[in-house]
Every structure is written in structure tokens, then in C-alpha cells.
Amino acid sequence: MPSASAFTFEPPAVLRDLLARADVGFDGERPWDMRVRNSRLYRRLLTQWSLGAGEAYVEGDWDCERLDMLFERLLRAELDRTAPAIARLQLLAESLRQRLFNRQSVARAHQVGERHYDVGNDVFEAMLDSRMIYSCAYWAQAQDLEQAQAHKLDMICRKLELQSGETLLDIGCGWGGLARFAAERFGVTVTGVTISQEQLALARERCAGLPVTLLLQDYRSLTGRFDKIVSVGMFEHVGLKNYGVYFDTARRLLAPDGLFLLHSIGVDRRAPHTDPWIERYIFPNGKLPSPGELSDALEGRFIIEDWHNFGPDYDRTLMCWAERFEAAWPRLAVRYDEAFRRMFHYYLLSCAGFFRSRQGQLWQLVLSLPQRRSIYRSVRPGAPA
Template identity: 65%
Template sequence: METDAWLSGSLPPGSSRSTAPAVLAELAAEAGVAFNGDAPWDIQVYDERLYRRILTQGSLGFGEAYMDGQWECLRLDELFARLMRIDADVRIGRWTRLRLLGEILRHGLFNLQSVRRAFQVGAHHYDIGNDVFQAMLDPSMSYSCAYWPNAATLAEAQRAKLDLICRKLELRAGEHLLEIGCGWGGLARHAAQHYSVRVTGITVSREQQAFARERCAGLPVSIELMDYRELSGSFDKAVSVGMFEHVGPKNYDDYFAAVRRALKDDGLFLLHTIGIYTTCKHTDAWIDRHIFPNGKLPSARELAAALEKHFLIEDWHNFGTDYDRTLMAWWENFDRAWPTLQARYDERFYRMWRYYLMCCAGFFRSRQGLLWQVVLSKRQRAEAYRSVR
């Protein structure tokens, strides 16, 4: 019976003449991918239960099966790029429609980024261990897309990104810069050292706060553990790099209202965020469970609508293809450092981290993923803004 086959995970509804491997093989073939093929981006199946996990659990099952060693792929990055170019993740999600519906309802009915939940991502991801991030990132500890046009190394590309942000903000000596989501203090340190500004950074990660305070010691930099909804004070300029992905659509209005209150009338706000190519009502289930709980990527439509009542858009810069190269550089660093990390982290963590970096690289390579730097101002600002590249 077709229904029995579907309930057992053999095939999606409406495919009575197909088996699970055949259905998935047909979809993969559209992307130029094969199961147990010879290409470096082909999927090598070590456990036949993989097919059922994909059809019943979608991306969550695919990712967790990889963590469990049920399959392997030499070029995971290219596998994901190929699958995402044909929206295979979306199409499989339609097969696992009950789980997908549950995710849509969860995001629709609950505020997953409420004040009560705001610190969860810090504890789950950013606090896993500074040793992982020190091994993977460049010396500035920048955990966001680098800017590669004139750079040959990751360190050069991240310095170029930090300086690009400061120039876009038109930072002037003596100004007070607010950084929402300050990470390990790389931008705060750069701005204070090279642009002679005072910086107040906020984070929801205790590990980041301690690390950033130590590396910014002696500079006019303050690092506070707080949610953006607790902000007070007045600032000449404001910036947020790689934090907006944790805000969530239900809180966009509160977020931009908080920044607007904190920013002086003639100031500038730079928002650096990952974007997604189309509006989506849920987030990837594997990323949500294992990497960034409660995250949600904005589409251009969602972002523009949220900004409309708070800010003018002075500049919108997309360099999402640079994130592919950044993620591959992070992977090379992490993989090279693994012998020094494996005493603390197990093989399943290694496979999880590889899957995370490679699927994200494929996300940007496929152009599903975008990287935006948006410069914003209040209508009260009289000075004309000149775009910087």
C-alpha cells in the first residue's frame, strides 16, 4: 500500500511506484549528484537507513545522519551548492510536510527570540569554547563575512571588512560608537585604535564578554552583557555585525526602535546581516537544533518593510559570494587545528562542525544566501551620504 510505504519512510506521498532511494536519486540527479557515484560531490551511503531519515526528517535527518556516520562526501561544499541551486532542501521539505508545518507554526505562534530566550544562542553556540573560534578565525576573531576584493588571506580580508565598516560609518575622532553584538571585540578594538572613537559593545555571550574585555583593555571600550532591548544612552554612530540573524521577525520593530532611540539625529547605523533570497516562514531544522537555536534569516522584503518606519536606507551593499570564500578559509583553519582540539571535542563534533561550515558555504555559493551591509540614517540627518566600496 502507498500509505504504508509512506509511513514506513519508503517514499513520499503520490509515489507509489518508487522506492525511497529511487525518489531521492532522481532529485539528486537534477543537481548532478549521485548516490555512491564517482564524483567528489557524490553521496557515499554507509547505512541504508539514510534514505528513510531524509524522507521522514528532511534536512534534520540528512544532517544528523552525517553526524552519525551514515554517509560521507569528499566535497560537501559543492554537494550543498548543487542541491541548493535546484532548491532540493525546499522540495524535500514539502515531502516532510508535517515537520515543516510544525516549524512554520513554531515560528508563527511563538516569539523564539524573546528577552527570556535571548541568551540561549550565546550559551549554545558562542560559549562552546574560545579555543575552537581562536583556531578557526583570523587574529581579529571576526566571526562574520570577510571582504575579499583586494585581499589574499583571511586576515587581510577581515581587516578590509573592519575598515570598510568604519569608513561607511564616517567615524570621526571622539565619537561614541554603539556595537550591538560585539563578538570577541575585533571591531571595537579596530575602531578605537584606528579611528580614535569610544566604543560600547553589547553581547549575550559571557565567553565573548570576558575575551573582548581582555583584548580591549587599555582602550576606550566598554563591553556589556545585555540584550539590545536593555539599551540606554545616546550614540553618534551604531553598528551591528552578524547579530540581526538572531532577532527574529516578531522583534524587528522593537530592534530598530531601540537603535533609533540610541542614535543621535545626525548619526549613521550600519547593519551587517546574512539575508535569504526569498521570504521563508521557518529556518533550517538542522541549523536550528545544532548551531543557532531560534535564528531566522531576513529576506529583502522583510528587512525593507521593518525599516520603513524607522530609518532611511542610504546604501545597500551585497557581497554574499565573499562568504563562500570566508567559510572555506574557516574550514581549512579548523581542520588544520583539529589535532590540537580533539582531546576536548569528539568525532561527532568534528563532523557536525564540518557539515555546518560546508552547508553554509554551499548556501552562499548557490546564491540562496546573501550578505548585506545596509547603511541607515534618520530623516533628521541633513548631511548627504556618499556610498563607500
């Protein structure tokens, strides 16, 4: 292999031709073209592909006016599945690790909390809506992020047919936004669990005085019985090897006539590995389910009452988060360096492109136990009444 010094600012033909499949160029004038600042970028793309691209961006080796547009093109052309030969070996090794090892074991469960959710509540307070809902908003009739998240929470509660006096389990409760909303608006008693110390502290503060109990706990150790169960934006951290345990746990905890709403990002087809950059720097040990993987795990455990896909809404949500993050950067810069800014910018806008390409999906499934007697009617609201 040529040394790094052998590369100039002229890109190797293999990279130029590969990106041309997505109508992306090096040092072009279009907003989605890559602007090269350091020629070592080429070596990093050839040897590490997605991981190399992300690390090089954070370190300032290249820029792009519209990362969201760049990633939409790369993913629509499926260049994430077409890596140079050397980089392909690393992806194969990652696929083998996913298959051979349980990377979402109990011992590793707190890693994503420590690495991502505990990064700093000030970042998320600046980026998210006032309830700090860190999942896809619902934009059917919403005018802004605040309204879109409120509509999403209302839709979840109505899909669950929440009634005053019921008990609700929130698996992956985040900063307590849904727990507080359900307790205040629907009169339910909520138990929520998270694996993030920072989330737990702020969630308890935000839910003070309400019938809400919040715990730092892995879902696998939960006990009790609940009328309804909800899990929003947490299933992505469960891992394929644990799908059976996850749904068996939910089945054990759910009342016979209850409902379980699962809100999760998904992918359009089975993927052997997670994006290496996202896995290393944003969501360690993450795994997005495919429709087949999810239905395989549910078969024999739950009845699928409803499967709602509103993936395009995540594109708009992420673009809002990115805009708010950039607007807040002058005050965040006191605590965080420029590399952190570039990392978060890259994360949010690459994910927007992922959903815009339609590889990324956002699903809400309503699940019930086979012994449920009540008839379920699907909910597709616009704005709440």
C-alpha cells in the same frame, strides 16, 4: 511506512529521482555524490529531510568528499524547498511555530550564546583570524583571511564616517575585534554588548586599556545616545517578530545626525522557516531576513543610505574557516569528539554551498534618521590606504 529494516543500500526511487534533479547521486564517484555508510539514511531523509541529513552525517551514516559542492547543487535546484511528503509536515509545523511564537524573546535571547558562541573559545581562535572576526570578510583586494577581515573592518568604519571623539555602539560585539579596531584606528569610544559569557570574558581581555566598555546585555535594555551604531552578524538572531523593536531601539539610541551600519546575512526570498538542522544544532532561534522583510521593517523608521551586497565573499570566508578548523583538529581533538568535528565540518561547508548557490546573501546597510542633514556618500573601497 516501511520499517527501517525494509531499506537496503539501494535508495528508494523517490529519493534517487529527487537528488537527480540536482545532478547528485548515491554512491557515485563524483566529489559531490553522497556515499552511504548505513541504509537507515534513507528513512531519515524521507521522514526528516534536512534535519535527518545533518544528523545522519554527524553520526557517520554518509560521507561526501565535497560537501560545499553538494549543497551548492541541492540549493540551486531548490531541493531545500522540495521535501518528501512526510518531511513536509514537519517543515509545516516549524513554519507555524515561527509564526505563532516569539522564539527570540528576551527570555530566550541567551540560548544562542550558550549553545554556539560559548562552545569554546579555542575552537574559534583556531578557526578565525587573529582578531576573531566571526562574520563575512571582504575580499576585493585581500590576499588572505587576515587581510580580508582587516579590510572589512576598515570599510565599516569608513562607511560610518567615524571621527575621533565620537561614541560608537556595537550591538553584538563578539570577541571585541571591531570595538578594538575602531578605538585604536579611529579614536572613538565604544560600548559593546553581547549575550555570550565566553565572548565577553575574552573581549574584555583583548580591549583592556582602550576606551571600550563591554557588557553582557540584551540590546532591548540599552539606554543612552550614540553618534554611530554598528551591528555585525547579530541581526540573524533578532527574529521577524522583533524587527520593529530592534529598529525602534536603534532609532532611540542614535543621535539625530548619526549613522547606523547593519551587517547581516540575508536570503533571496521570504522563507517560512529556518533550516531545521542549523536551527537545532548551530544557531537556535535564528531567522534570516529577506529583502522585503527588511525593507518593511525599515519603512518609516530609517532612510536607507546604502545597501551593499557581497554575498560571494562569504563562500570564500567559510572555506577558509573550514580549512583552518581541519588543520587545527589534531590539537582540538583533546577536548572535542569526532561527532563535534563532523558537526562543525558539515556546518561550515553546507553554509559555503548556501552562499555559492546565491540563495544566501551578505548585506551591509547604512541607515540614517529622517532628520539627518548631512549628505551621505557610499563607500566601496578595495584595500584601505
